[in-house]
Amino acid sequence: MLLNEANATGEKKLPTQSHRQxxxxxxxxxxxxxxxxxxxxxxxxxxDKQSFMRWELGACWVQHLQDLKKSDKDKKQGDGKEKKKTVNKDVKETKIEGLGKPLKALKHPKNAVDASGKGSSSGNKSLTDTTSSGESQKVKPSSVEPLQGDCITSENEFLLKDVLLDSAFTRLKDSETGLHQKSPSELIEMALKFYDEVALPKLVADFGSLELSPVDGRTLTDFMHTRGLQMRSLGRVVKxxxxxxxxxxxxxxxxxxxxxxxxxxxxxxxxxxxxxxxxxxxxxxxxxxxxxxxxxxxxxxxxxxxxxxxxxxxxxxxxxxxxxxxxxxxxxxxxxxxxxxxxxGIELAPRDFVMDSAFPFCKQ
Known part of the structure; x- marks a missing residue:
């Protein structure tokens, strides 16, 4: 009986709806x-316009430069092969076994000789420079500008060696992108240009081609961070x-x-x-x-x-x-x-929340 009395006297009233509100x-x-x-x-x-960059952006930048260099190299090789095929085709047309040279090659032999002579004379003339007194003087190329460029390049390399580890500088040099010859200010400017003109448009292009397909904010964040993109660029991604x-x-x-x-x-x-x-x-x-x-x-x-x-x-x-x-x-x-x-890190009790009301959430 005492236990029941204690329960009766110690019973707490549940808060009403108005009290909760x-x-x-x-x-x-x-x-x-x-x-x-x-x-x-x-x-x-x-x-805030700070030039903060993630390290993943540097990796993507180096990879982009290497891909550009490889594509240019393949293009040059392709152009060389096409040119070689054209030359071989011309040789085959001019040399026909048993028939000698075709009539097209023999049509104006004098013009061909004159053209070759003019080319040689113009080539010889380019090697000399005639002065006002009539004396010819050889033209020597100036070597001042290359020397200045080499000095600037070596100075930039020393600056990067001071701020980078030896292993990191060696990897940057072995990447064959030429970034190790740039000054820190030039690298920052080039990286920001890559961020604005290449990285962000490439992300949107991958979204459009369905190569990347974010389904929520977490996957969108992962995609952007993997490419070294800041979440503060979301406004530009929308545009x-x-x-x-x-x-x-x-x-x-x-x-x-x-x-x-x-x-x-x-x-x-x-x-x-x-x-x-x-x-x-x-x-x-x-x-x-x-x-x-x-x-x-x-x-x-x-x-x-x-x-x-x-x-x-x-x-x-x-x-x-x-x-x-x-x-x-x-x-x-x-x-x-x-x-x-x-x-x-909030955990809510599972229930149907009425989002159109003024108080969809309450303390349980």
Whole structure:
């Protein structure tokens, strides 16, 4: 009986739906304050244009230069073979056993002799230079420019040897690309040019030919990192993929996921009471993915106005991409939620979330 009495007196009342919404609203206000502070800092900071490059880009660059050199070599060999075939064909036409030379070869023998004589005289004339006094003077080629080029090349090699390991410099030299003769500033300029003019268009071309077929943000990230491409180039990938709507949609989703990741991580880091962590995460997810009841109009996207302002500013600063309301209306919120949980490490209870409501998430 005492046990039953203890249970009766110690029984806790379950929180009502209105009480849960009050808790979520209070936690959401806390997340909104952090978002306002982040938006202010985002508007004040300058666009980051650092020339950071992944090491995979260097490997792809060297491979690209080697392929170009090989293709040029094969082309020259092919042209040489064609020229040799043409010469052999002409020889066969002029030399016919038992009949001597054809009439075409004997038609104007004098002109052929004159042409050969003119060629020899012009060749001899090119070796001498007639002065105003009538004396001929031999022309000597200038060797100053090659010497200066050799000095610059050797200086660049010494600069690279100072910053690279001996084994790395040897591999670079053995690649036969000539990169070991460039200065560090020239290498950076050439690498950025390769990144903009070759690497990014080649990625989009492979997407179009279905040689690469990303199905979600994780595979898209793997494809880009394997080629040494930064995820900050997603905005440019969208612009290059004008005829690939599925690639554009995937890139927009990935940019939104990466943007929301910063907000969720900031809210988690600012939460001191771990007992309120689940409630805080639910509140920030409602703020990012829920549909506001009173602050939403039909002409604007179905998202909180503060979240929309922050998202547009973030994508413009980090990805140089102008997000429009039409693009956001096509966003699949479940895909955003899945990518967000994967990147932040959030585990949700399996249930059907009503994404069209103001509070699709709550503390269990």
């Amino acid at each position: 009050e808790e979520l609203t209070a936690a959401q206000t806390y997340a909104e304050n952090l978002l306002k502070e982040s938006l202010q800092n985002l508007e004040e900071e300058e666009t 290059l993929s004008e005829k690939l709507s599925h690639v554009q949609s995937l890139c927009v989703h990935e940019m939104i996921v990466r943007a929301f990741k910063h907000i969720v991580q900031s809210v988690i880091a600012a939460t001191s009471d771990m007992r309120q962590l689940a409630l805080t995460i639910a509140a920030v997810l409602n703020l990012l993915l829920g549909v506001p009841e009173s602050e939403f109009s039909g002409s604007s996207p179905a998202v909180h106005p503060l979240v929309w302002r922050w998202l547009v500013a973030f994508l413009k600063k980090r990805y140089q991409y102008e997000l429009t309301g039409q693009h956001y209306d096509d966003v699949r919120k479940y895909a955003i939620l899945r990518g967000l949980c994967h990147k932040v």
